[in-house]
Amino acid sequence: MKQILLAKRPKGMPGQDDFTFQETEVPSIGEGEVLVKTLYLSVDPYMRGRMVDAKSYVEPYKLNEVISGGVVGEVAESQFSGLEKGDIVVGMLGWQEYSAVQGKHVRKIDPEVAPVTTSLGVLGMPGLTAYFGLLDIGEPKEGETVVVSGAAGAVGSIVGQIAKIKGARVVGIAGSDEKISYLKEELGFDAAINYKTSDNLKKELAEVCPDGVDVYFENVGGEISDAVFYHLNKFARVPVCGAISAYNKEERDIGPRIQTTLIKSSALMKGFVVGDYSSRFGEASKELGKWVREGKLKYEETIQEGFENIPDAFLGLFKGENIGKQLVKVAEPEGK
Amino acid sequence: MKQILLAKRPKGMPGQDDFTFQETEVPSIGEGEVLVKTLYLSVDPYMRGRMVDAKSYVEPYKLNEVISGGVVGEVAESQFSGLEKGDIVVGMLGWQEYSAVQGKHVRKIDPEVAPVTTSLGVLGMPGLTAYFGLLDIGEPKEGETVVVSGAAGAVGSIVGQIAKIKGARVVGIAGSDEKISYLKEELGFDAAINYKTSDNLKKELAEVCPDGVDVYFENVGGEISDAVFYHLNKFARVPVCGAISAYNKEERDIGPRIQTTLIKSSALMKGFVVGDYSSRFGEASKELGKWVREGKLKYEETIQEGFENIPDAFLGLFKGENIGKQLVKVAEPEGK
Structure with missing residues (x-):
C-alpha cells in the first residue's frame, strides 16, 4: 500500500x-x-x-x-x-x-x-468549527451584520448560512466570481465581494455594510481583515478561526496593530480551535444535522x-x- | 479667569x-x-x-x-x-x-x-477602568500570572494590586528603575521589568513568567506587547485598555498581526472603555473604597x-x- x-x-x-x-x-x-x-x-x-x-x-x-x-x-x-x-x-x-x-x-x-x-x-470538523466560532464567540443577533472571509470555503460557507438562520445580514468575502455567485445565488448571502478584483476593499465593504460590522468571522487574516476592521461596530465580535494568508509567509506577518481598533469599538477578538468545544460536539452535531435535513444548510x-x-x-x-x-x-x- | x-x-x-x-x-x-x-x-x-x-x-x-x-x-x-x-x-x-x-x-x-x-x-475613572478591565475581561484566577504594562501609571498600578487581592502572581512592565522599585517594594508586585533597560524583553518575560501569561492587561501597545504575546497561555485574556505607544505616531502603527497568536492560544482580546460599565460604577466604587480603607489598595x-x-x-x-x-x-x- x-x-x-x-x-x-x-x-x-x-x-x-x-x-x-x-x-x-x-x-x-x-x-x-x-x-x-x-x-x-x-x-x-x-x-x-x-x-x-x-x-x-x-x-x-x-x-x-x-x-x-x-x-x-x-x-x-x-x-x-x-x-x-x-x-x-x-x-x-x-x-x-x-x-x-x-x-x-x-x-x-x-x-x-x-x-x-x-x-x-458540514457534519464534521468544519461544521463544528463554524458552529462554535460563530455562535459561541460571534453571537450574531437578528438584524446584525456578519462578515465572513474565506466565505466559500468549508468553514466559511457554513458560518454564513448559520448566520442567516439566526436572522443576520451576511456578507461574504471570497476570491473568484464563481465563488461570489455561489454565495449569493446558492447560499443566500446578502452580499459578497471578490477581494481579488476589488480596487478598494475598505470602500466596497462600506457600501455593502451600511450599518457597519457586528461580527467578523476571521478565516484569512492579512489585508482583507485589515480592511474589515475599519468597519467594526461598538461591541463587535471577531471569532478568529484561521489566517490562511499568513500560513505560508516566510517573513513575519506584519500589518496594523489591532489595539487601538479594539479600544475604539470595545470589540472582542477571540482565537479558538474546535477542540476547545469537544464537550459540546453532541449538541452541535444534532443541530447541524437538523439544519441539513431541513434544507437550511447546504454544502x-x-x-x-x-x-x-x-x-x-x-x-x-x-x-x-x-x-x-x-x-x-x-x-x-x-x-x- | x-x-x-x-x-x-x-x-x-x-x-x-x-x-x-x-x-x-x-x-x-x-x-x-x-x-x-x-x-x-x-x-x-x-x-x-x-x-x-x-x-x-x-x-x-x-x-x-x-x-x-x-x-x-x-x-x-x-x-x-x-x-x-x-x-x-x-x-x-x-x-x-x-x-x-x-x-x-x-x-x-x-x-x-x-x-x-x-x-x-483610585476612586475615579482610572480605578474603575482597572477594576472592570481586569475583573470583567481579564478574570484572573488564584495562582494565575497577570502581566500589566504601564504598570506604574494611574490604571496599571491599580490593576496589579487588584490582581494581587485576587490571588494572582503579578508582573509589571514600566519605564524607570524608580517605578520598578515602587512596584516591587511599595505595591507588592512579584516581579517588574524596566523595558527601557531590557536587552531582550521576550527573554526577561520568560524568566519572570515561568508558567506563561494568563492575563495581559494592555496599556501601551507596540513592541512591549508584541513581546508579551509570545507568552500567552491557552485561554489567556487580554483586556485592551490603552496603547499609549501608538497615540503619537504619525505613520500607522505597524507590527506583527495578532491572528495566529490568538488561534494558537485560544486567547481572548477585548477593547473597552470605562463607560461601557457605567451601570455598575456603584458596585465597583464600593469595592475599591473598601480596599483602600483596608490598606490593600495603595495609590x-x-x-x-x-x-x-x-x-x-x-x-x-x-x-x-x-x-x-x-x-x-x-x-x-x-x-x-
Missing part, C-alpha cells in the same frame, strides 16, 4: 517535494483494533501549521512520518467488538491506503443518514480523485481552488 | 503650541446651575485621542474650544438645590479656572471619606502645581514622567 510522509518542513508555500510517497505492507491488526481502508481524505489549511516545528495547539507532524488528518474509511478487518467488516467509520488517520487503529478511536457513521463525506465537512464538496493527488489537493487550498470542503477520493467501498 | 483651548490638532507628539491660553470673564450661572472653582485637574492619555478628528468612543475636542476632562472643584455659587457654596464636587469640566455647569452634571464628594483627589484616581499621585502647567503635565504622560495618577493643582479651596 501507499503512504505519504512529511519529507521536510516547508519554507513558505509548500511544494510536492515536501512530501515523500512510500510503498509499505498493509499493517496487521491486534486485539481491539480495526483495519480501515481509506475512502476519503480531508485536506485542511490547519495542516500547514502542523508541518512547522513550533508550539501550537496541536502537535507538529514528525519528519519522515505519515501525515495524518480526517479520514472516512471502511472497516476491512475487525478485532474490535463494536465494528465489523464493511462498516463506515471516520477518524484521524494517516495519509495512507490502510490504517490499523484502535476501534474506539474511530466513530461509526450511518451512510443512510447523510453522505459519508459530510462527516468530514458543497470539491473532490479530487486518486491517492497520488493528495499533496496537490492540499496545495490547492492555498490557491483558493476549492469551493466548500476539499476532499480526496482514494477508493470505493467494497461493501459487507 | 484663564482657560486653555485646543489651538490645532497635534501631529505626532503634541507640543505647547497645540494649546492656546486665553483670559475671559468668569461665567454667570442660571437656574439649576453651579459655578465650580477648579481645584484639581486630571490629565489622561485618552485625551490624546480626543485631539484627533476621527470617529472614536468619545467626541473629538473641537478646535478653538476649551479642552475638557476630569476636574475636582469647589462650588463657588449655586442655583441648584442639591449643592451649596463650599461643597466639593467632581465632574467632566473644562481646562479653566471656573466652570458654569448644571448641578446634576457634577457629583458631590465627601472630603472626610478620602482625599478629594482620589475621585480622579500614588504626581501633582504638578499651577494652571499654566496643565499642557506640560499632559505632555509628561507620554514621556512616562508620572508615577500613579498625574494631576494638576490649580487652586486651594476657600471653604464654606
Whole structure:
C-alpha cells in the first residue's frame, strides 16, 4: 500500500517535494483494533501549521512520518467488538491506503443518514468549527451584520448560512466570481465581494455594510481583515478561526496593530480551535444535522480523485481552488 | 479667569503650541446651575485621542474650544438645590479656572471619606477602568500570572494590586528603575521589568513568567506587547485598555498581526472603555473604597502645581514622567 510522509518542513508555500510517497505492507491488526481502508481524505489549511516545528495547539507532524488528518474509511478487518467488516467509520488517520487503529478511536457513521463525506465537512470538523466560532464567540443577533472571509470555503460557507438562520445580514468575502455567485445565488448571502478584483476593499465593504460590522468571522487574516476592521461596530465580535494568508509567509506577518481598533469599538477578538468545544460536539452535531435535513444548510464538496493527488489537493487550498470542503477520493467501498 | 483651548490638532507628539491660553470673564450661572472653582485637574492619555478628528468612543475636542476632562472643584455659587457654596464636587469640566455647569452634571464628594483627589484616581475613572478591565475581561484566577504594562501609571498600578487581592502572581512592565522599585517594594508586585533597560524583553518575560501569561492587561501597545504575546497561555485574556505607544505616531502603527497568536492560544482580546460599565460604577466604587480603607489598595499621585502647567503635565504622560495618577493643582479651596 501507499503512504505519504512529511519529507521536510516547508519554507513558505509548500511544494510536492515536501512530501515523500512510500510503498509499505498493509499493517496487521491486534486485539481491539480495526483495519480501515481509506475512502476519503480531508485536506485542511490547519495542516500547514502542523508541518512547522513550533508550539501550537496541536502537535507538529514528525519528519519522515505519515501525515495524518480526517479520514472516512471502511472497516476491512475487525478485532474490535463494536465494528465489523464493511462498516463506515471516520477518524484521524494517516495519509495512507490502510490504517490499523484502535476501534474506539474511530466513530461509526450511518451512510443512510447523510453522505459519508459530510462527516468530514458540514457534519464534521468544519461544521463544528463554524458552529462554535460563530455562535459561541460571534453571537450574531437578528438584524446584525456578519462578515465572513474565506466565505466559500468549508468553514466559511457554513458560518454564513448559520448566520442567516439566526436572522443576520451576511456578507461574504471570497476570491473568484464563481465563488461570489455561489454565495449569493446558492447560499443566500446578502452580499459578497471578490477581494481579488476589488480596487478598494475598505470602500466596497462600506457600501455593502451600511450599518457597519457586528461580527467578523476571521478565516484569512492579512489585508482583507485589515480592511474589515475599519468597519467594526461598538461591541463587535471577531471569532478568529484561521489566517490562511499568513500560513505560508516566510517573513513575519506584519500589518496594523489591532489595539487601538479594539479600544475604539470595545470589540472582542477571540482565537479558538474546535477542540476547545469537544464537550459540546453532541449538541452541535444534532443541530447541524437538523439544519441539513431541513434544507437550511447546504454544502458543497470539491473532490479530487486518486491517492497520488493528495499533496496537490492540499496545495490547492492555498490557491483558493476549492469551493466548500476539499476532499480526496482514494477508493470505493467494497461493501459487507 | 484663564482657560486653555485646543489651538490645532497635534501631529505626532503634541507640543505647547497645540494649546492656546486665553483670559475671559468668569461665567454667570442660571437656574439649576453651579459655578465650580477648579481645584484639581486630571490629565489622561485618552485625551490624546480626543485631539484627533476621527470617529472614536468619545467626541473629538473641537478646535478653538476649551479642552475638557476630569476636574475636582469647589462650588463657588449655586442655583441648584442639591449643592451649596463650599461643597466639593467632581465632574467632566473644562481646562479653566471656573466652570458654569448644571448641578446634576457634577457629583458631590465627601472630603472626610478620602482625599478629594482620589475621585480622579483610585476612586475615579482610572480605578474603575482597572477594576472592570481586569475583573470583567481579564478574570484572573488564584495562582494565575497577570502581566500589566504601564504598570506604574494611574490604571496599571491599580490593576496589579487588584490582581494581587485576587490571588494572582503579578508582573509589571514600566519605564524607570524608580517605578520598578515602587512596584516591587511599595505595591507588592512579584516581579517588574524596566523595558527601557531590557536587552531582550521576550527573554526577561520568560524568566519572570515561568508558567506563561494568563492575563495581559494592555496599556501601551507596540513592541512591549508584541513581546508579551509570545507568552500567552491557552485561554489567556487580554483586556485592551490603552496603547499609549501608538497615540503619537504619525505613520500607522505597524507590527506583527495578532491572528495566529490568538488561534494558537485560544486567547481572548477585548477593547473597552470605562463607560461601557457605567451601570455598575456603584458596585465597583464600593469595592475599591473598601480596599483602600483596608490598606490593600495603595495609590500614588504626581501633582504638578499651577494652571499654566496643565499642557506640560499632559505632555509628561507620554514621556512616562508620572508615577500613579498625574494631576494638576490649580487652586486651594476657600471653604464654606
